[in-house]
Amino acid sequence: AAQSCRAAMAGSKPLSRFWEWGRNIVCVGRNYAEHAKEMGSALPAEPLFFLKPSSAYVREGSPIVRPYYCRNLHHEVELGVLIGRRAQAVPQDAAMEHVAGYALCLDMTARDTQEQCKKKGLPWTLAKGFGSSCPVSDFVPKEKIPDPHKLQIWLKVNGKLRQEGDTSSMIFSIPYLISYISHIFTLEEGDLILTGSPKGVGSVEANDEIEAGIRDVVSMRFKVVQGTEPRSLKGV
Ligand SMILES: CC(=O)CC(=O)C(=O)O
Numbered sequence: 001a002a003q004s005c006r007a008a009m010a011g012s013k014p015l016s017r018f019w020e021w022g023r024n025i026v027c028v029g030r031n032y033a034e035h036a037k038e039m040g041s042a043l044p045a046e047p048l049f050f051l052k053p054s055s056a057y058v059r060e061g062s063p064i065v066r067p068y069y070c071r072n073l074h075h076e077v078e079l080g081v082l083i084g085r086r087a088q089a090v091p092q093d094a095a096m097e098h099v100a101g102y103a104l105c106l107d108m109t110a111r112d113t114q115e116q117c118k119k120k121g122l123p124w125t126l127a128k129g130f131g132s133s134c135p136v137s138d139f140v141p142k143e144k145i146p147d148p149h150k151l152q153i154w155l156k157v158n159g160k161l162r163q164e165g166d167t168s169s170m171i172f173s174i175p176y177l178i179s180y181i182s183h184i185f186t187l188e189e190g191d192l193i194l195t196g197s198p199k200g201v202g203s204v205e206a207n208d209e210i211e212a213g214i215r216d217v218v219s220m221r222f223k224v225v226q227g228t229e230p231r232s233l234k235g236v
């Protein structure tokens with residue numbers, strides 16, 4: 001009953017407001033060779049991916065909040081691919097039929113926390129899933145982007161260019177990613193796939209301003225603020 005209620009709730013909102021659907025955010029990692037290299041990581045033989053909770057979405061007008069436990073918050077600019085039709089074990093040559101459109105996204109990462117999680121063999125949830133860790137632009141219908149592998153994504157901090165990448169440099173293409181993931185779990189309408197960050201990731205501090213976009217398509221702007229430790233945890 002809860003699932004059908006959620007589906008009805010989600011269906012009552014247009015897909016262009018996907019961030020209100022409560023669906024999965026599937027994030028692909030190390031999908032650009034230069035970024036894998038700057039992180040000191042080997043190139044993946046198959047896609048590496050992880051999930052963010054849908055409560056991680058944040059839209060322009062609200063800030064990106066650096067988690068109280070983070071001392072090194074990184075920006076990662078990424079192309080998001082929105083699923084418009086359920087995809088279960090789909091072949092690559094049918095994958096793009098399941099795409100409704102795109103969005104410019106940030107995979108905000110508590111980098112120090114991520115390093116600690118890696119060392120301890122822990123999941124990256126604390127590093128990747130905190131509130132406001134997934135800023136997203138307006139929705140871009142697929143008709144406006146003839147070829148998503150011919151886009152330039154960029155990011156500036158306080159007006160200074162930090163990242164600029166071509167989606168043609170992805171290691172695993174969008175059809176490959178959709179097919180691969182859909183053979184592991186079903187992708188539902190309203191799910192969003194973040195397709196990985198190009199090189200140039202870096203730190204942001206409270207009061208910094210981030211601007212990012214898909215060149216000549218869409219852009220967005222966010223302030224960074226410092227989060228506060230929950231009182232209930234003090235002295236634990
Ligand atoms: C090491 C990472 O955080 C991988 C990632 O998110 C990426 O975009 O690459």
Ligand SMILES: [Mg+2]
Pocket residue numbers: 027028029076078107196197
């Ligand atoms: Mg990422």
